[in-house]
Amino acid sequence: MMRIATTTATLAALLAIGPMTGGRQPLASPAEGETALAKLPAPPANGEMGFVVTHFVQPVIQGPDACPQGTTPKLRDAYLARQTPEERTRLLLKENETELTRSWQSDVIGPNGTNICSQPDLFENRTPLRTVQSKMAWGMDLDGGGRGRADSCEHETFQTPTGDQGIDNQEYRVMGCTLEWRGVDGIAGDQEVGMRQFMVSGEWTQVILLRGVNSLVRDDNVEVIYANTPDRPTVDSMGKFLPGASFSVSDKPPRNRNVLRGRIENGVLTTDATDVKLTQTWGQGGARDIRGNRTKYDFRSARLRLAFQPDGSATGMLAGYRPVFDVIQSPALGGIGSAVVAGIDCAATLSTLRKYADGIRDPKTGKCTGVSSAVRIQALPAFVNDPNTATRTAAR
């Protein structure tokens, strides 16, 4: 029983922290995914286009310059690194394994049954995470160049591999050197597969419904419903999404329904900045902790960008600011298992995120409480019912 519980906590923690790089089927970036006008699909007859989101993962750029010191050490390794070389050698002896375990684990357990992941706010002065050192990241310019506005804080920016400047992605800066995000260069995939499982299982199914689409070349006024559905996706025997399935939008917790306004230019839809909430239930925590039923993706001042593909699918990105605690929501819910099994230092992660926070300024304190973030999206044609109308985009 305990063994199962431990495994579950570990998996949850591993899956939760975010995707590794690339994946077995590398996702095209919005820029890479943009389609020649001549190849754009015809605009829908009734002005509606429906999609089901098949991929929803934070993109990672691989390469030696991102994390030149390697990935952020796990709790055990971090403890060892703080010891003298002699002591480190002694602790690593087989006969001292129990002592080593007890020593590093005692570092993550606090008074009155608290621990570093369940109550990360109570653990202070942790060593910050290693951050991404390169200039490259995927994302969007959310604040007009990183100088900080009334609702954001000054910070360094990235540029995309395709040349876009002023890219805000502080979440990637902090998390991009964790093993959970970066994986082992060139052998990525586990995390993305894990994240995809949440989509395939129907736990987080997202749908996008565009209304009022008159042209895929230029249309200045498109309504975008970006929502969750309790309906499970139709997948083949290998777990691959199939186009042409029907979904109904729901706005009842834990589902969400967001209404966005956007425009289409040369086959690319871009929406105005607004808050976007999407289902992100993590579930773990047991009967004594129901927060996992109510967690969600909470993107503030977010924009959606989607490039229409010749085969009817769409690729793109959602970018906005996330409250810092949301980034560690899953390992926090995983509790002590996240620390002692997965080796995650939730308190250090949280404090590093706070340090690099660049958005969601608290009007009382003047401090930023959120990090800029970007999620890559792939979507297939689907019939989206909201609530009593349907699209016919997938019809032959």
Place this chain on the structure above:
Amino acid sequence: MMQRLPAMIAVLAMAASLAVVPAHAQPVDLPIPAASTDQYPPGVAVRQTAKGPVYADAQGHTLYGMDMRTLVRWSSDAAQYCQSPCAETWLPMLAPPGSKPNVVFPRGFGQAPARPAAAPGAAAPAAGAAPAPVRGGFNAVPPGFIAQANAPDWTIIQGPQGPQWVYKGWHMVYTRKSERPGSTAYDGADNFTWNSLKFVPSVPKLTAPSSVATQFVDGAYALTDKSGRVLFTGTCATDCAGWVPLAAPMAGRGFGEWAISLASDNPQWTWRGKPVFISQEDNPAKAPASGTVLRP
């Protein structure tokens, strides 16, 4: 300690006349279950509000449950959460002095067993005591305490200010300071940490065919089938496809208020002499326009 509802009939009559659906006003993801009995602590009354009947204190202030399950981030013992600044705005509904707690917030994985309930006034364990090694399972409850899953409607927990009432195992009972009687303004506050305690009459005891159940629908209990579709009666004049008889055994004899009619094509249950049908509406809580939902 508990008292029987003084005017049960009056309250039930009031509940039956409600147009609202208390059950639907609960946190939609994890609704607080209906009370199992019609007994509750002294000083508690049922009060009508604009959003339906709620439990209230003697002055009519709405009782709120603080859902301990939402507070693990702040304390490993969520029962101790509401201290400063929370205690500046929320007033605990304390159990009579000397009451012995019978529930605790369960320990989590890897935590030491929850400390035994201290008698009022007893010293709390020293802070900073050495943590227990990583062992133990989820949600373990120490001996002598009731597991939340088995908790009766009202139990007592050791709160920051002494023994305090808890509703349905998880919801520590508070009132909001300075809130006017009859207000439910803080219902669902802090991402459903605070939820008003809605009064839902206890489930009626029913002698009925095994295919029949009850559900709280539109302010009162209704008879349903096992899948939750309401049962209704009436006479169908046209378009009777939605009038599916509640199937009865041809060889059965009926009992109590339930009899079996063999007069129609299907053997069909009748209740109090009326033929019983199962709703086929998209909304399983609704009967066809000319049908009448059956209520016990």
Place this chain on the structure above:
Amino acid sequence: MKRVKLLKLATLGFAAASALAAGVGAVDTPPSIASPAPSAQAALAPQFQIVAMRRITEAQYRNTIADIFGPDVRVAGRFEPVVRPAHELIASGAREASISPAGLEQFDAMARGVAAQVFDESRRSQFAECQPADATKADADCAGKVLAPLGRLLFRRPLSAGERDFYVKLAGDSAGQTGSFYKGLELSLSAMLDSPNFLYVVETAEPDPANPGALRLDNYTRATRLGFMLWNSTPNEALLQAAQQGKLTDDAALAVIAGRMVNSPRFEQGLRAFFSDMLLFEKFDELAKDPVIYPYFNQDVAKALPEQTLRTITAHLLGKGGDYRALFTTPNTFMTRSLGPLYQVPVHKSAGWEPYQFAAGDDRAGLLGQAGFLSIYSHSGRSSPTLRGRAIRELLMCQPVPNPPGNVNFTAVQDVHNKATPTARSRLTAHSTDEVCAGCHKITDPVGLSLERFDGIGAFRAAENDTPIDSSGILDGMHFEGADGLGKTLASSPDTTQCVSSRALQYATGLGSEDVSPWVEALDKQFAASGYGIRALFLKVATMPATWQVKAAPLDQGATKISYAGQRR
């Protein structure tokens, strides 16, 4: 043509009781019904003669248990299927069906399960109108009061005195052994459920006063036939009372009763059973597709396919009172979320079924454009114009097509990757150069090729191996295009309405197509006169004299063809 053999009831009574005793294995000595059973024979007048025994189907068994004991009594077990004779209905096979020893074991296990639920503590008061003087002992008087009404419902006629005595004694003996009156009832009930009188519809006949020397089916047999034919379940109380009052041999009263039955909502259950039999729906039980070739196929789809077809049929024929012929052209059907992706159409409701109408001119019109028909008459990895054409001929037009000879070389049709033959039409053309094959393929393929724009699971495709599909077809000299054209052609063919008329009569009587052929043309004319309404057809079948007549054969010619538990009777 099969001969209907007759058997005296007394013979069956003894046989049934013996088999029953063997089946339940709970009495020490053979039941006493054989020796002191004059009452068993006296119960029905000697002139009543068994003229047929038809095994009830799984659906009929389940519906019967639900009707008699309530839908919450579970029937758990595997049913030995009734074997379908070539080119005939299962209803006709039921007339010939035996039960193997293994099958009987299954029936016995189900019977015990049902009986245990009926007399468990929560339900027994429902089914026992009296209480024993002492619940630990036998009580013959009370047992008789409980078992006789159950026996009447299960055997679809009153128990004979001998039968009543036998089941009461069985209950008493078992109560003695188990120390429980209710255990005794339980065992006796399971013995009834094991009895051929329950598992078979025992059809008995009486002299026909209108035709001296001839026989007609008696009242209880008619009640049972009506129940199973029109509602696919055991006769209800009204039918049993009508039988008791002799109304079912009165033409006028029979017409009123049958009229009420075809207009009842319960007729839908009967019509579903009829079309499931006529369209070979047992094939859905073994439907398997290659998941790599057909990613849209899964178990939810497999389950929804027959239901879609049955909903289309019943909504059209009953809901709208529609013309049978329009089943081949109707654009109206039903969708559920699992089928939406296969058809690539929107489905609004997250759960359950909703009506759907294909656009005018869509090739999907009619039953033959539905994925149900298209997928069962395909192979696991490719479509089959031959199977589809054959099914149309055999099932919808009642034109049997011979089986292929055993030594056929199928290489040409199976090689779907051969660039020289990219479409099924080109592969079949290559295959049919073999003259041995060509004869039959001429009958089937020109029909089935019109459906080639639907693949092996019935999903739409415009091309095969990048080659556009030619969906032209020919049926009996009529040229047409696609499923839409095929549907219109079938709708205008007299063979389709004659076929369903013949099937309805076979379904009612359990006779084969040749046996009923003398009446089909007249029946089809009356069907036409009603505007090809299905209620009218079944009402006509239920009231026409041919349905109730018995072709007499010499008595005392030995056993019937029924074998039971491996014992030939």
